[in-house]
Amino acid sequence: MSEPSPFPHLSLTERLQDVTELLAAATTPASVFKVILAPALTALNAIAGAVLLVNELGNGLDVAATAGHEEDAQTIWQAGPLQTEMPAGDALQWGTPLFFEHAGALTAAYPELEAHTGVIAPVASAVLPMFEGGQPLGVIVLDFREPHTFSLEEQHFLRTLSAQCGIALGRARLMSELQRQVDQRTQQVAREARAQEAFIAFTEAVGTETEVLLLAQHSVTVLDQRFPGSTVTYYEREDGRWKLRVQSEDLTANPVLLEQLRAGLPLETPVFAAVLQTHAPVFVNGWDAQQEQVEHTDMYHTVATYPFLRQGEVQAVLGIGLRDQMHWADSDRALFLAVCRGLSLALDRAEQIQQVQLQKTAVLNRNRALEAFAQLAQDFMFETGRFPLVRRAQEIVLTLLPPGYAVYYEPEGELWRCRSQVGDLGNDALQALVDAGFPLEIPTLRQPFETGLPLYQDVYAQGSDTDAAVVKHIQAVVSLPLQVSRTTVGIFVIGLFHQRKWTATDRAVLExxxxxxxxxxxxxxxxxxxxxxxxxxxxxxxxxxxxxxxxxxxxxxxxxxxxxxxxxxxxxxxxxxxxxxxxxxxxxxxxxxxxxxxxxxxxxxxxxxxxxxxxxxQALLLQPVDLDRLVMGVRQSLESELKGRQVTWTIGPLPLVMGDQGLLRQVFENLLGNALKYSAPRSEAQIEIWAEDGPQDWRIFVRDNGVGFDNRYTHKLFGVFQRLHRQEEFEGNGVGLANVRRVVARHGGTVTAQGQVGEGATFSFTLPKSEDASAPE
Missing domain, CATH: 1.10.287 (Helix Hairpins)
Incomplete structure (x- = not known):
């Protein structure tokens, strides 16, 4: 709905005067539209109004402001193509207002308007064109609920109002453009200042810094500041691939490309193959990602690479990709080459200094390592707990390395749990993750645990284990498997806060x-x-x-x-x-x-x-016992009690064992006696006895086709006074099988049983092998 008018009870001339004053203070198109629509609606008692502006291409109209309409209401004045034979197009083409005073006048002049917009036309309307410097800006439209005859004074008022609106709108646009130019120039000055600061820092680093990746980072920063919106990368040759070592900040927003570059590009990638062949910089205009065989780089238009040689071989490359230009300008080429040459000189000097420093460090580390090992060996003599031993090792190792931390993990359920930590992790969010435990699949812990081999990361793959933001301060990592009795029990992790290439001395000390x-x-x-x-x-x-x-x-x-x-x-x-x-x-x-x-x-x-x-x-009287003869004797003693029962005996070869003959006889008397007793209901009892040869012992089996038992109650069979059948069914005292178990246990064996109700039972026991015993013939 329309807002209350700021011009109550004023004549049209007074309203124009007030509008002129308000427009002088309006600095934006929105404020201009607000000043124009309110007096127009109030002065002529219109129900609604709108402002439609010509778009930047000059071929269409956009709705810029409305008044008096319900929010999101569909009106007949809509955005669309700028064309004649429509009210707005005709008003702008003819340069004169259009007044439709009676119901049907608008649709009579433009019969297709309602069908084109899908909205019923208002009773009366006024369409007022706006121009600025002779160029069409758009139209102001007023709608009336009742027929309205526009007097000459009202027409003059509306023409003046639209003219003033055009002038004010042009002024507002000019001010906006001026402000944009000021902001753009301010940003440009700020970028140039940052670039100058980065170049100064680079120049200083070239003369003092010796760490290769830090020098590369300074170069990346200089080029990133000089070429806004670019991507700058530094690669090193490793394992037959070009692997990303340093990159500009923008690349973190493209994790797919970042991961691809960290994994490494093949040596034969065209833009790298060219520098390998020529040992010279390469500039590519009109970059084609498919032709250059580098996926996910379609956003770049120009690319350059610069090689860095060590001992006559290209070992590193600095690259840059520009998004906003199709060809390399001479000045941009010169700047890129200047930065790269400075980096090349700095790398040469750094390599010489590092060689000397490495020699000194190697001697120092060797001495410190010998002292540390002596101390560690002494500590290990007096400590037996796993975690105190691990912690002492962590403390000593950290004294041999640059600032960092050491964390020891062991798997527990589905997580890696921290068991010992020495040193501050440098980030509270990272500490919370360590305390909570990491998933088992994170590469830094899973790979060494599965392979049993150390995992050295000269450049830590930030984002591979956690959110990259919480580990951006960690530069180098090593994960060492801890093995006890040839079984990996945990992972010993060291993280460093500065770039470091793990040297042979480092590896020897750690391993x-x-x-x-x-x-x-x-x-x-x-x-x-x-x-x-x-x-x-x-x-x-x-x-x-x-x-x-x-x-x-x-x-x-x-x-x-x-x-x-x-x-x-x-x-x-x-x-x-x-x-x-x-x-x-x-x-x-x-x-x-x-x-x-x-x-x-x-x-x-x-x-x-x-x-x-x-x-x-009673003491065991161990001697060689022929189980064949023993079973035969037990069988004969039991057959005298069969009283005409039909029994089929199947007895396989049985071994010679070391044991107490009297006690072993009790075992067979109980097992064979039970087999006969519980197969009594059968018309023909079938009893099988055989032996199976195991690596360390013999297993003797006794099977019958008796009434069997429920396997769920097997655990009760060998207990004292435990019976699975009633006394009325089968006599017994519940002690025989308990006696069997004790005798076999005293011989170093075990007893088992399997059965099924109505289908018989199988008992077996083991007897250890002895040099004095032999296999059955």
Whole structure:
């Protein structure tokens, strides 16, 4: 809706005077439109108005301002092509206002207007052209709800208003253009100042700096400031590729290209192949990314590369790509060459200084390393904990290197967890990431963990593990796998805050440190294992002594305390039978019989418990035992109790083993006895016995086709007094299989069982091999 008018109750002449004053203060097109539309609507009681401006190409109209319309409302005055046979086009072509005073007058003059815009035309309208310096600027449009006859005074008012609007709009545009030029010139001056500062810094660095990558960074900064919007890169030759080492800041906004350049470009890439062949700079006009075989570089139009030689070979290249010019200007060529030549001289001087410094550093590091190793070896002698040992190694290694930090990681679940840290990481966000743990797949940790080999990064691949912003201060990194007993248990990471090429001396010191640390950890682990084994052995000895004492006391109790009440039950039962004699009725006799049977079973259990106790305590009489003969003897003793049952025995060759013959006989008596007992319901019992040869032991199997058992209850089979069948179904005391397990365990073997209800059972046990035993023939 329209805003309240700033010109209430004024004549048209007074309104024009006020508009003239307000336009003098308007400095932007928006403020001009606001000043114009309000008095026009108020003075003529129009319901809405709009300003449409000719676009920059001069072939269309854009809606610049509206008043009186609902927000986002569609009106008949819309942006579109500037053409005749339309009100705005005709007004601008003829240079005269158009007035449509009655309903239908507008559509009569322009029949296709409503169909073209999709909106119903207003009742009355005025279309006022605006010009500035004879050039069409656009039109002011007023719409009326009722028919409106435009008086001569109103027409004069509107013509004057549109003329003043054109003048004010031209002035506002001129002021905007002047402001743009001022801003542009200010920015240019600032860029030139920054470029001058960068060039001064470069000049100073050329004379004092010796670090190659820092010198390259100064060169990159100079060219980046001199050529705004450019991309400047410095490459070094490594592993048969040109790998990015330093780049201008803009390249971080293109991570795909950045990663591609860091991974390296082939030596035969045309722009690099040319400098390799000629040892001279190369300037490329009209850069074609496909032809030059460098993907993701279509945004550049001109490119240049400059080679840097070491010992007669091109080992580094400085490159620049420009986006805003198709050809190299002579002045730009000269500036690029001047910077590169300065860098080349600085690199030569830096290489000479570095050679001397490297020789001094190598001697110093060798001495410091020897002292550090002596101290480290002494520390390792008195410490056994893994993390204290790692921390001591971190502290000593950091004294041999430039400023940085050391972090030791171990995998835990799906994350790498920090176990020891020495030194400040230099960034709170990075510290938070380390504390939270890194995903297992980050390359800096995953690669050395999987390969077991150190990963040296002379130039840290910022952004490969974390957000590049949190590690931009980290320049060089090494990741060293820590191995214990030939198994990698963690990764020892060192990060440096300055560029550094990991030298042969560095690698020897670091890898020797890791080897020493590994040996110390293995020694500590062996010491802990021996201590733990000794403690376990001591505890087991004490436990066995206590168990033996308890077993002896238990056996004594069973022999004396338990047998006496059982004997009393049996004796008094017998006396009761004799006392009652003929007076003993059938029901009482049955009760006495049940009591006698219970007492008998109690005696059986007491005997079984005593036998179990004796089995556990009696010394093993180890000798060669022929299992074939042993099984044959057990089978013969059991067959005497078969009472005509049909039994098929399948017995394979059995080995000669070292063992206690009497105890092993008990094992087979229990297993074969159970096989016969639980296969009793079958019309024909089938019992199989065989042996399987293992690397360290023999496994003996006993299988039957009896009633079987539910595998879910296998764990109960070998417990004392544990039974899976009722006494009414199969007699037993629940001690036999417990005895089997104890005998086999005393021989150093294990017992297992498998079964299925209604389909039989298979028991097996192992016996260790011995030099005195032999395989079955």
């Amino acid at each position: 020797t440190t890791m080897n020493s640390l590994s040996l110390a950890l293995e020694r500590a682990e062996h010491a802990r294992e021996l201590t733990a084994q000794r403690d376990v052995l001591d505890a087991r000895t004490r436990s066995l002594s206590a168990a033996n004492e308890e077993l002896e006391a238990f056996a004594y109790s069973v022999s004396h305390d338990l047998r006496t009440p059982v004997r009393h039950m049996t004796s008094f039962g017998t006396l009761l039978r004799k006392s009652l004699a003929d007076r003993l009725d059938e029901k009482s006799a049955r009760y006495l019989t049940i009591m006698d049977q219970a007492a008998g079973r109690m005696n059986t259990l007491i005997d079984a418990m005593l036998e179990l106790s004796r089995t556990s305590q």
